[in-house]
Each structure stands twice: as C-alpha cells, then as structure tokens.
Amino acid sequence: MKLRVLVVDDSGFFRRRIRDMLNADPALEVVGEAKTGREAIEKTLELRPDVITMDIEMPELDGISAVREIMRLRPTPILMFSSLTHEGAQATLDALEAGAVDFMPKRFADISTDPEQVQRQLQQRVREIGRRRLTGRVTRPAAAPRQESAVAKAGAPAAPAAAAATRPGRYGLIVIGTSTGGPVALQHILSRLPANYPIPLMLVQHMPANFTAAFAQRLNEQSAIEVKEAAEGDLLLPGRALLAPGGRQVGIRTIGGQMQIRITEPTPMQLYKPSVDIAFTEAAKACPGRVLGVVLTGMGSDGCEGARLLKQTGSSVWSQDEATCVIYGMPAAVAKANLTDRVLPLDAVATELASLR
Structure with missing residues (x-):
C-alpha cells in the first residue's frame, strides 16, 4: 500500500x-x-x-x-x-x-x-x-535545577576541572550520536543533567552547518550544563557538552592530559558531516576503555563502525530502543551487529546518564 x-x-x-x-x-x-x-x-x-x-x-x-x-x-x-x-x-x-x-x-x-x-x-x-506512527514522540521535561550563576555558565567553569582521563569513575567521556528525531531526544536527555555533571559530553547531530550554532544555543538555554557548538581547541570538561559543527568533522587530541576538540574539513567521500563513526573513533583513541557511546534515533547506520572500535578498545555502547525512536535506523544497526551493551527507552537513557558519577 x-x-x-x-x-x-x-x-x-x-x-x-x-x-x-x-x-x-x-x-x-x-x-x-x-x-x-x-x-x-x-x-x-x-x-x-x-x-x-x-x-x-x-x-x-x-x-x-x-x-x-x-x-x-x-x-x-x-x-x-x-x-x-x-x-x-x-x-x-x-x-x-x-x-x-x-x-x-x-x-x-x-x-x-x-x-x-x-x-x-x-x-x-x-x-x-x-x-512509523508517532510512537517515538516525547515531552521535554523541565530542566534540572541550575547550580551555578549565569556568569559562571557564560564563561569558564566555576571550579577548575581536572582532565577527564585523570578523574575517578568508569567513564571519562560520553559521546552521543543521533540524526532524525535527535533534537528533541537530546533536549530530553540534557535537561536531566545537573550543572555539576562529572563527565564531559560530545554531541553529534546530523544537521546543516547553519543550524548547529542555533541548536547549541537552544540546548544551552534549556540545560543546567553548558552546551556550545564545538570549536577548534575547546576543552572537553565536566559540566560541558560540545555539539559537533554541521558540515565539518570533529576529532579529539590530548595535550597535557586534557582532551581538546579538533575540527577538520570533510572529504568528498564522507556522507555524514558531522559523522558519528568518526566521533566514536576519535573518542576510542583519545580515551581508550573509558568512553560511553550512545546511539539515539536516526536514519541509516552512522555510528555502527565507530561503535565496533569502541567495543574493541574496552568501552561501552548504549542504544535507544525501537519503541521510542522516531526512526529506528542507527540504533538498529548497532543492536543487530551485537555492539550494544544496553538497549534502553529514551527516558531510561536520560535517567541512567544522569545517575552516572
């Protein structure tokens, strides 16, 4: 039909x-x-x-x-x-x-x-x-209570942040990749995180170049943590989420024990700009064994190969379940390849991420 x-x-x-x-x-x-x-x-x-x-x-x-x-x-x-x-x-x-x-x-x-x-x-x-009928729609909850002043959020973190690789805890970096349905899903997750969230986040949303700055600004307004569009040299710090810029690729380099963002131009052969596969691969190299990769709703299979490298280097992968996805493509690819440690509904992804320390 x-x-x-x-x-x-x-x-x-x-x-x-x-x-x-x-x-x-x-x-x-x-x-x-x-x-x-x-x-x-x-x-x-x-x-x-x-x-x-x-x-x-x-x-x-x-x-x-x-x-x-x-x-x-x-x-x-x-x-x-x-x-x-x-x-x-x-x-x-x-x-x-x-x-x-x-x-x-x-x-x-x-x-x-x-x-x-x-x-x-x-x-x-x-x-x-x-x-799909609209079974994957979610309502955005109120943001977690803000625990810092507007001045502190607009500038550097209120307290010096240690490099992720030197902090205790299971994860030194969380990378979230998504496409169709991702903007609402990311809002749902980030609004649950407290301002003093202890793990740096890198976000990869398939989105044109002119859109990611506006999207990062909106996420920042709706979240207790700092959210900004990633730029060359930005530090991956606790209490901060960096959104990969549209039309480019995001990488990571470690200098003096701190992870920094590296922005590169895409090659003609790269279909997704930014690419979840590339972000996962960079994270696996920069923080081996201590990355949590999260694959949310989206079309296609971007993230599957990067998830494979995360698993090979001892890191963890979660994926969103079919019932709460707008498009069950990217999470399905990871699940079918047996690369996901946990398959969770979106609300549980938000709750579990918020509970990590």
Whole structure:
C-alpha cells in the first residue's frame, strides 16, 4: 500500500516539484496540496495523509502553528522545509519542538542543479518517517535545577576541572550520536543533567552547518550544563557538552592530559558531516576503555563502525530502543551487529546518564 502524502507550500512551483518527485516513487502518492497553514489543517483532517511535507513561512497561519495544531487534532509525521538562515534554523527548531519529525533545507538551486539527488533524499525521508506512527514522540521535561550563576555558565567553569582521563569513575567521556528525531531526544536527555555533571559530553547531530550554532544555543538555554557548538581547541570538561559543527568533522587530541576538540574539513567521500563513526573513533583513541557511546534515533547506520572500535578498545555502547525512536535506523544497526551493551527507552537513557558519577 502506498504512503499517502500531503504537500503544503505557498509556492506553486515548489508544490509541483515536490509532488512530481514524490509521485516518481512507486511507494508514495501525493493525495493533496495546500497553500496555507490553515488549509493544511483542513486537508489533514479531510484526507488523513500518512505524511505531510510543510513549508515554515506561509500566509494566514505559519508552518509552526500549523504543526502544533495538527499534532493536537490528528498527529501525523511532518517533514519541514526550511531556509538555511539563522532565522530559518530557529524556526525549524521551533517546528521540531512543536512535533515535526524531520526537516530538509529549502534550496531552489539544488532542485535545479541536482534534482536527482534531492529527489532521492526526499523520497527516502518521506518513506522512513511514514513507516512509523508517532510512537517515538516525547515531552521535554523541565530542566534540572541550575547550580551555578549565569556568569559562571557564560564563561569558564566555576571550579577548575581536572582532565577527564585523570578523574575517578568508569567513564571519562560520553559521546552521543543521533540524526532524525535527535533534537528533541537530546533536549530530553540534557535537561536531566545537573550543572555539576562529572563527565564531559560530545554531541553529534546530523544537521546543516547553519543550524548547529542555533541548536547549541537552544540546548544551552534549556540545560543546567553548558552546551556550545564545538570549536577548534575547546576543552572537553565536566559540566560541558560540545555539539559537533554541521558540515565539518570533529576529532579529539590530548595535550597535557586534557582532551581538546579538533575540527577538520570533510572529504568528498564522507556522507555524514558531522559523522558519528568518526566521533566514536576519535573518542576510542583519545580515551581508550573509558568512553560511553550512545546511539539515539536516526536514519541509516552512522555510528555502527565507530561503535565496533569502541567495543574493541574496552568501552561501552548504549542504544535507544525501537519503541521510542522516531526512526529506528542507527540504533538498529548497532543492536543487530551485537555492539550494544544496553538497549534502553529514551527516558531510561536520560535517567541512567544522569545517575552516572
């Protein structure tokens, strides 16, 4: 049975191109179109589509408000289209918090210059998110109590932080990798961690270059720990989470007993930028036997090979369970390869991470 898709955009040109790309896939069928957020709500209730593609900026009712209302009336997987601007990034994060499942950059140039690649990506994402009903949605809890002043968080940690490799405890570094569904999952986890969390964190979220700074800022506002986009030379410290920058790769070097971030340009052969596999590999080398790799919801298998190296060097791997994933791809790859030590629902991942000392 074909997945039924509703296409929502105020641009007639864009609606036609999306419709043609989706209808070219024998597994998909566009059953309706809408020009405004208000019309999108009406068509959703009338046509009951399996998936919705939606623009963010529309007349009458914007995409974010439409997502929120659709999630209230008839929860449906929604793929957003967003401009690659700072404002577009903020609006996309708002849409994901409202209930949208995933997003794609809205670049007319790409449709003109490389329509086949855009078509493949669009078809794959719609197929994947359409296979699951919204069982993986989670509500974001209130942030853990803040235990430091705003001045302390904005600058260096309030107390000198020892290098992770010299601290007692089982883990010297936690690396979390995710893709589709990851923004909400990361918010859910980080909001549970106290400001004095004893283990440094490195976060890898598949996301375009213009989006990660805005995402890190939002995570920082919602968390008691410090969260920032990783930059060259940043220290991996307790009470801090560094988010890999979009469009680049993140590595680790150890100088004077302290782990520092190393940013590199991706090669043409690297599909994911940033890559969970690369982050896991770098962590395994920098902190052998003392890394906890966590694979959350996401499409594809990024992280599987890196998890293999983590296990070979004596570190641990956890993965999110199928029931709470938006897309059970990356965690499934790790689990099927027998590389995961624990398979946990998202809420348990958050609780267990918060309890580590």
